[in-house]
Amino acid sequence: MLALSWPLVLTNLAQNALMTSDVILMGWLGSGALAAGALGTNLYFAFLIFGIGLVNATSPLIAEELGRKRHSVRDVRRTVRQGFWASITVAVPIWLLAWNGETMLLLMGQEATLAHDAGIYIRALQWSLLPFLFSLVLRSFLSALERPGWALVIGVLAVPVNFGAAYVLMLGKLGLPALGLIGAGIGTVISSIFMFVSLALVVSWDKRLRRYHLFGRFWRPDWARYRTLWRIGAPIGLTVAFEVTIFNAAALIMGRIGANELAAHAIALQIASLCFMVPFGIGQAVTVRVGRALGAQDAGGVARAGWTAFVLGVGFMIVTALLMLLAPQLLIAAFLDIRDPSNAIVLQFAVSFLTLAAIFQLADGAQAVGAGMLRGLQDTRVPMMFAALGYWGVGLPLGVILAFGTSLRGVGIWVGLATGLAVVASLMLWRWLRRDRLGLLHPAPQEALSR
Numbered sequence: 001m002l003a004l005s006w007p008l009v010l011t012n013l014a015q016n017a018l019m020t021s022d023v024i025l026m027g028w029l030g031s032g033a034l035a036a037g038a039l040g041t042n043l044y045f046a047f048l049i050f051g052i053g054l055v056n057a058t059s060p061l062i063a064e065e066l067g068r069k070r071h072s073v074r075d076v077r078r079t080v081r082q083g084f085w086a087s088i089t090v091a092v093p094i095w096l097l098a099w100n101g102e103t104m105l106l107l108m109g110q111e112a113t114l115a116h117d118a119g120i121y122i123r124a125l126q127w128s129l130l131p132f133l134f135s136l137v138l139r140s141f142l143s144a145l146e147r148p149g150w151a152l153v154i155g156v157l158a159v160p161v162n163f164g165a166a167y168v169l170m171l172g173k174l175g176l177p178a179l180g181l182i183g184a185g186i187g188t189v190i191s192s193i194f195m196f197v198s199l200a201l202v203v204s205w206d207k208r209l210r211r212y213h214l215f216g217r218f219w220r221p222d223w224a225r226y227r228t229l230w231r232i233g234a235p236i237g238l239t240v241a242f243e244v245t246i247f248n249a250a251a252l253i254m255g256r257i258g259a260n261e262l263a264a265h266a267i268a269l270q271i272a273s274l275c276f277m278v279p280f281g282i283g284q285a286v287t288v289r290v291g292r293a294l295g296a297q298d299a300g301g302v303a304r305a306g307w308t309a310f311v312l313g314v315g316f317m318i319v320t321a322l323l324m325l326l327a328p329q330l331l332i333a334a335f336l337d338i339r340d341p342s343n344a345i346v347l348q349f350a351v352s353f354l355t356l357a358a359i360f361q362l363a364d365g366a367q368a369v370g371a372g373m374l375r376g377l378q379d380t381r382v383p384m385m386f387a388a389l390g391y392w393g394v395g396l397p398l399g400v401i402l403a404f405g406t407s408l409r410g411v412g413i414w415v416g417l418a419t420g421l422a423v424v425a426s427l428m429l430w431r432w433l434r435r436d437r438l439g440l441l442h443p444a445p446q447e448a449l450s451r
Contacts, residue, residue, distance in 0.1 A: 001285055001308045007148040009281030011139070014155035016277070018191060021163040022184050025170055029180060033117070037181055039110065040118035042248060043101055044125055047094045049244050051129065053237030054090055055136045057229050058083040059284070060291040060375050062144035067295025073212055080141050080214050082226045086233065087133035098126035117181060124185025128192040135192065138199040141214070144288050150206075154198045162191035235384035236375065242384075246391040246420065250399065250413050257403060261410035264349030267335045268414075272357045272364070275320040279313035279365035283372025286310075290376025299441055306373040306432060310366070317365030321358035328354040349410060356414040363421035370428030377440045379431070386427040395420015 019041070026037040058079055065075045097104070102119025106112065139151040166187030172178030179186065203209045247269065254265045286309035293301030324331065328351045329338055338347050374383050399416020402408045408415065435441060 001282070001289060001305070001312060004143070004146055004148065004288060005282045005285040005309075005312070007152040008143065008284045009278050011148065011152045011155045012277045012281055014152070014159055016274075017159045018162050018188070021159060022166060022188065025163070025166050026181070026184060029170065032114075033181055036114045036117035037121055037184060039105065039114055040101065040121040040125065040181070043105060043118070044098060044122050046241070046245065046248070047097055048129065048132075049241050050234075050237035051087070051090045051094060051133050052136060053240045054230070054233035055083050055087055055133050056140060057233030057236055057375075057380075058137055059140040059144050060232065060287050060378050061225075061229065062141060063288045063291025063376065064295035064378070066144060067292035067298075069295075076141070076144075077212050077214055077216065078222045078225050079229070080137060080212070081218060081220070082222055082229050083137035083140070084134060084218065085221070085226055086229050087130060087137060091130045091133065094129060095126055098122050098129075121181040121185050124182045125188055126185075128185070128189040131189070131196040132192040135196040135199055138196070138203060138214075141203070141212075142199075143284060144291070145209075146288065147209075150202045151199065154195055154202070157198070158191045158195050161194050162187055165190040232375075232378050232380050235380035239371065239380070239384045239387040242387040242391045246396055246417070249396055250417060253400065253403065254410055254413055257409050257413075260345045261349050263346045264353055265410060265413070267332055267346075267350045268353035268357050270335065271324070271331050271354065272360060275317065275361060276364055276368065278316050279368040282309050282313040282316075283368045283370075283375075286369060286372040287376040290373055291378075294377055294441065297441075299436070302377070302435075302441060305376070309373065310369050313365045313369035314362060317361045321361040324354045324358040324361065352411055353414050356411065356418055360414065360418040360421060363418060363425045366425035367421055367428055370425055370432060373432050374428060374440075377435060379435075379440050382431060383428060386424050386431075390420045390422075390424035390427065394423050 026034045061079045065072045101122035105115035166184050169179050169183030254262045289305035332350045395416045399413040402412025
């Protein structure tokens, strides 16, 4: 589990570094460009996250096929092909929505100048969608084969490619015109194409991978497999969307409470998000390990894979939770000058939020790994309902009530977030414990996919 997890964790961190480099460069353009870029990124990501969840369904499907038949080639190739088809299907409506980003932001009540600049940025950024989703399909293929190393190498190399392209295009270096935010969007397009093309070359040239002929007969449909991919992937996309959007909503609510609380919230959430990359990567790994055991009809292997990942993920979060409780100022100092008296109020709020984030960490790690365990069993629809209930039925309403109905204010938002995550984690674990009774260990016959 560790051998498969650590490259996935580092690949996710590299993906975060791509976004971080764009934020840094936007800051060089000024506060107005940074605000417009952040606004555009948040709107675009709300669409992108569904596509990410959808194509990630290729991972458990391929893992099950390899567990059922270790040297399977045709079924693996068909699943990858339908992953590409699904990417194209979801990209078209997202492009149409993203092209009208400025109008959508104005309808949301955003300031006209910011909405205009954000809309221009999104119109450049949106063309990164399809190559990015294609690269995710290939990353899922490599993960299911338990060969994530190439994805890590290419993900790390994409960081300087993205930074260099955005730097030249945004600031007008090497004799090119300064494109501003449009340059940042084009830079992301270039880095996404780089990742896809690089991964495509790897799977075409590597002697152990080229036998799959992933791009052969791309035009041939496999409607049964295509429907299966959507049946499993659409709930994954919605599950992730429910989780991401509750954090977006929390930030908006925190902004209404006060600027100091919002700044402290951003710091605490960034620390928690960084820690989350570890159980998130372990969750991706356990999807593969459980999927392989499921395909082999090895109930003992399913249990060992699931519980190994759960102990690793939650165990790591226990360590980070203790660090948040025992040395919060050490963590906050990476984002804020804690010796500056003008930051005292933000520091006080951030320490309070990190105390709650320690509890939040345990629940977040448990739900991330728990979701991965169930995805390995291709169980995604009910976990999607759990996410809707926990995040939007419990977490957000509770946070709003505590924030505005009591004196807790920003602390109330964090209590709501932690409670929502705890509800989702508990429900995921409950369903995992009942997997045999619920018939989750008996996948649909593969013959139906092969017709």
